[in-house]
Amino acid sequence: MGKGLFYVLLSIFLILAAVFTGNEQITHFLAPAAEPGMFSKINDGALLFRIIIFIDGILLLLYSYYQYKGNIQASTEKYPPLWTPNKNQPTVWHEYSYYWQTVSIILIAAFILRIISLNSDLWIDEVFTVVNYVRLPIGQIVTDYSTDNQHIFFSVLSHISITIFGEHSWSIRLPSLLFGVASIWATMKLASLVFGKRIAIYAGLLMAISYHHIWFSQNARGYAILLFGATLSTYYLLKALQHQKWRYWIGYATISAFSIWTHITAVFISLAHGIVIFILLINDGNIKARLWTPLAGFLLTAWITIHLHALILPQMIAFYMQPGAGGGGLRKTAMQSPMWLLQETLRNLGISTSYHWIAIAGILALTIPVGYWLFKQDRVFTTISTLPGVLLFATMFYLGRNLWPRMFFFEMSAIIIMIVIALLTLGIYIRRKLFNNASKYYADFPLVILSILFMMKLPALYQYPKQDFTGARDYVRKNMGNNDKVIVLGHAGFVYTSYYAKEWKNALSITDMKKYQSTNGYTWVLYSIPDYIENVMPEISRSLKKDYTLQKIFHGTLGNGDIFVQKSNRSGQKISAR
Numbered sequence: 001m002g003k004g005l006f007y008v009l010l011s012i013f014l015i016l017a018a019v020f021t022g023n024e025q026i027t028h029f030l031a032p033a034a035e036p037g038m039f040s041k042i043n044d045g046a047l048l049f050r051i052i053i054f055i056d057g058i059l060l061l062l063y064s065y066y067q068y069k070g071n072i073q074a075s076t077e078k079y080p081p082l083w084t085p086n087k088n089q090p091t092v093w094h095e096y097s098y099y100w101q102t103v104s105i106i107l108i109a110a111f112i113l114r115i116i117s118l119n120s121d122l123w124i125d126e127v128f129t130v131v132n133y134v135r136l137p138i139g140q141i142v143t144d145y146s147t148d149n150q151h152i153f154f155s156v157l158s159h160i161s162i163t164i165f166g167e168h169s170w171s172i173r174l175p176s177l178l179f180g181v182a183s184i185w186a187t188m189k190l191a192s193l194v195f196g197k198r199i200a201i202y203a204g205l206l207m208a209i210s211y212h213h214i215w216f217s218q219n220a221r222g223y224a225i226l227l228f229g230a231t232l233s234t235y236y237l238l239k240a241l242q243h244q245k246w247r248y249w250i251g252y253a254t255i256s257a258f259s260i261w262t263h264i265t266a267v268f269i270s271l272a273h274g275i276v277i278f279i280l281l282i283n284d285g286n287i288k289a290r291l292w293t294p295l296a297g298f299l300l301t302a303w304i305t306i307h308l309h310a311l312i313l314p315q316m317i318a319f320y321m322q323p324g325a326g327g328g329g330l331r332k333t334a335m336q337s338p339m340w341l342l343q344e345t346l347r348n349l350g351i352s353t354s355y356h357w358i359a360i361a362g363i364l365a366l367t368i369p370v371g372y373w374l375f376k377q378d379r380v381f382t383t384i385s386t387l388p389g390v391l392l393f394a395t396m397f398y399l400g401r402n403l404w405p406r407m408f409f410f411e412m413s414a415i416i417i418m419i420v421i422a423l424l425t426l427g428i429y430i431r432r433k434l435f436n437n438a439s440k441y442y443a444d445f446p447l448v449i450l451s452i453l454f455m456m457k458l459p460a461l462y463q464y465p466k467q468d469f470t471g472a473r474d475y476v477r478k479n480m481g482n483n484d485k486v487i488v489l490g491h492a493g494f495v496y497t498s499y500y501a502k503e504w505k506n507a508l509s510i511t512d513m514k515k516y517q518s519t520n521g522y523t524w525v526l527y528s529i530p531d532y533i534e535n536v537m538p539e540i541s542r543s544l545k546k547d548y549t550l551q552k553i554f555h556g557t558l559g560n561g562d563i564f565v566q567k568s569n570r571s572g573q574k575i576s577a578r
Contacts, residue, residue: 014057030139151222180217229259483521
């Protein structure tokens with residue numbers, strides 16, 4: 001069968017399938033157990049999916065026709081690359097012996113560091129993901145966008161993992177581990193392409209031993225996939241600009257579309273890339289002739305993305321049109337403030353609040369000159385690496401959304417690469433000024449110091465789980481009497497009653513507290529994030545301070561995620577609301 005005939009038959013099949021397959025048939029096939037309200041929403045997505053499949057058939061039929069007529073011919077005209085690596089970089093950036101052997105060692109070490117404690121307790125968001133999405137059949141996973149906690153591609157991969165290996169913390173997190181290691185590989189590929197092998201090795205090393213990279217590689221969410229997608233899509237984009245070959249645009253479109261399927265914020269990566277390329281084309285002076293290939297690459301990205309999201313697109317639009325989606329709404333919170341974002345980022349880096357202003361001043365003093373110097377070294381790479389974060393920040397701030405630091409995790413590769421360049425350049429300068437006759441490896445000294453600092457932080461990563469739900473649970477079970485009762489609150493309430501201790505009672509109000517307390521024994525209360533309890537459950541918070549005594553705090557690596565265990569002051573004591 002000729003290729004043209006195959007395309008014709010495939011296009012006819014797609015058109016007929018779109019026309020004669022009903023919305024309800026698609027919904028019943030993918031999500032037979034969906035509730036009536038969700039069933040109706042999936043039906044809307046099924047209609048959109050049928051329309052897209054119909055358009056696919058028409059486009060494929062037109063392509064076959066014009067190819068048969070000979071009207072489609074690949075352009076053979078060559079243009080100068082829109083981007084090439086800077087040839088004026090220091091030689092030491094590119095010098096490195098045993099490169100591939102070192103890459104292999106870094107990746108193996110990264111894998112081992114991420115296996116340690118992989119099976120520790122899940123934290124709040126992970127449990128929410130497992131209970132509400134990962135456990136569902138795949139058909140329901142890809143048709144459910146009830147909240148933005150749904151990272152679809154991760155949920156699909158995690159579902160496959162627990163189907164094969166059983167449901168354990170490590171198997172739930174396995175996709176993040178694999179993509180976390182893969183993101184280190186992608187970072188080294190990108191750094192080697194733009195700045196040379198030595199930069200790539202140090203960038204990979206710092207990411208491999210990074211506290212935060214390991215934390216997210218052991219996090220049952222889509223952020224590690226997003227980092228991998230942002231890094232590899234940037235690599236494919238630069239290769240497409242350099243070599244002008246379609247395979248790089250296809251790779252770019254595929255990686256970008258699956259990144260967006262993982263987390264909607266990846267849209268800002270593709271948007272930033274499109275802006276930069278449009279500016280490059282304008283500066284090139286030949287935009288009319290050169291526009292079509294990049295435009296086709298971005299249209300392919302959009303088309304794959306629409307296919308992946310068709311079934312849930314009506315749900316996504318409805319969700320994000322809500323005033324409170326993503327933490328927005330009429331009520332302002334501290335988490336919508338840029339200063340909160342900066343201070344929270346510094347806190348996550350282990351910088352004491354007493355030194356925040358000193359740290360901010362130091363960051364600004366370094367970032368402005370170093371950023372300008374890096375822009376002069378490679379303005380294309382610097383812009384396409386930083387602009388996505390700028391666009392995301394500006395949009396979230398304008399919409400009044402919460403500015404979570406984890407939203408910007410996809411920028412980590414670019415930040416690490418820039419830090420390596422700055423420190424290696426500093427090392428070269430110091431060697432020339434102070435140790436002119438010393439070995440060239442003296443230039444590595446600042447990076448060696450930073451690597452040691454990174455490794456010194458690692459023990460704290462493995463000291464505690466993200467949140468110690470089982471430790472607190474086992475402590476209470478060991479110490480409670482036969483007539484004692486246990487009440488759980490807030491986010492911890494959801495985690496315990498849906499995952500770790502389903503027999504315990506989740507109190508949502510002071511009335512629930514009174515109903516669930518022990519009448520002839522002690523009452524134990526467990527909760528996390530005390531600020532949330534105080535703000536959302538003020539009556540319960542006052543009762544905890546007056547009627548209960550803190551027994552123990554179970555620490556975790558999640559910021560403000562410690563588990564607090566309190567016990568009523570007297571057996572059978574009635575709580576007060578004031």
